[in-house]
Amino acid sequence: MAGCVFCGIVAGEVPAFRVVDEPAGVAFLDTRPVFKGHVLVVPHTHLVALADLPPESLADYFGLVRRLAVAIEAGLGAGGTFVAMNNKVSQSVPHLHTHVVPRTKGDGLRGFFWPRTRYADDAEATSYADRIRTALPTDPA
Template sequence: MNQPTEPGSAPVVEPCVFCDIVAGRSAAEVVLADGDAVAFLDRSPLFPGHTLVVPTQHVVQLSDLPSDRVGPFFRRVQLVAEALPVALGRPGTFVAMNNIVSQSVAHLHAHVVPRQKGDGLRGFFWPRQKYGAGEASAVAARIRDVLASSGVEDDRSDL
C-alpha cells in the first residue's frame, strides 16, 4: 500500500505478497492471468482448488478499485467460479471477500471455494441475528441515504 510519509515526500511502499505473485517475483499455482487479474491457488485452502482472484492493480479493498476495473475483475472471479465445478467435480462454489477486517493480505482478493453438499464447511459464517421491530427499515434507510449522497439512485418506485 502506498502512503506518503510527509507532504512532498516519496510514498512508502510496503511489500505485498500478492503484488509479487502478479509480477512473477513469487511462486504460486496460477490458474488465470491477464491484464485485469491473476487467479492462483490459496496456499492454505479450505478445500483443494480454493482459488484467490486478485486485481493486477494494488488496491486494499473493493471500494479502492476504480469503477471501470470492477466489471473486468468480477468477470475473472466469475470465470473461476464457473471453472472449479467442472475441473473438480463439485456442484458449486462459495465466493467471498473481506475488506480490511479478516483480510490476511492487504490486497483486494476474492476467495472462490469449491463446494458440495455435506463437505463439512461450518463456522465460516458469523452467528445470524434477527432485526428488532422497525430496525431493518431504519438500517435500510441509513444505507439508502449514504448511497444517495454518493450519487447512487434507486430507480424503483416502491422505495
C-alpha cells in the same frame, strides 16, 4: 507495493500455482485452501479493499471471478462454489482478493468457520490449477 506477497505473485517474484493471468486479474491457488482448488483472484495493481477498485474495472474483475466459479465446478466436479471477500478486517494480506472455494454437499463448511487443508505436494497443487485452467470459459459473457 513493496512487501506485499500478492504484488510479488503478480510480478512473478513470488512462486504461486497460477490458474490464469489476464488483464482483469491474476488467479492462483490459496496455499492454505479451505478445500483443494480454492482460488484467490487479485487485481494487477495494489488495492486494499473493494472500494479502491475503479468502477470501470468492476465488470472485468468480477467477470473473471464468475468464470473461475464456473471453471472450478466444471474442472473439479464441485457441486458449487463459495465466493467471498474480506475488506480490511480479517484480510490476511492487505491486497484486494476474492476467494473462490469449491463446495460439495456435506463438505462440512459451516458459516464462516474455515478449516484449512494442504496439498500433498507441488504436483497435486499443479494438477488442481491445471484442471481449473482447462475448464475456464473463454467467453466473457
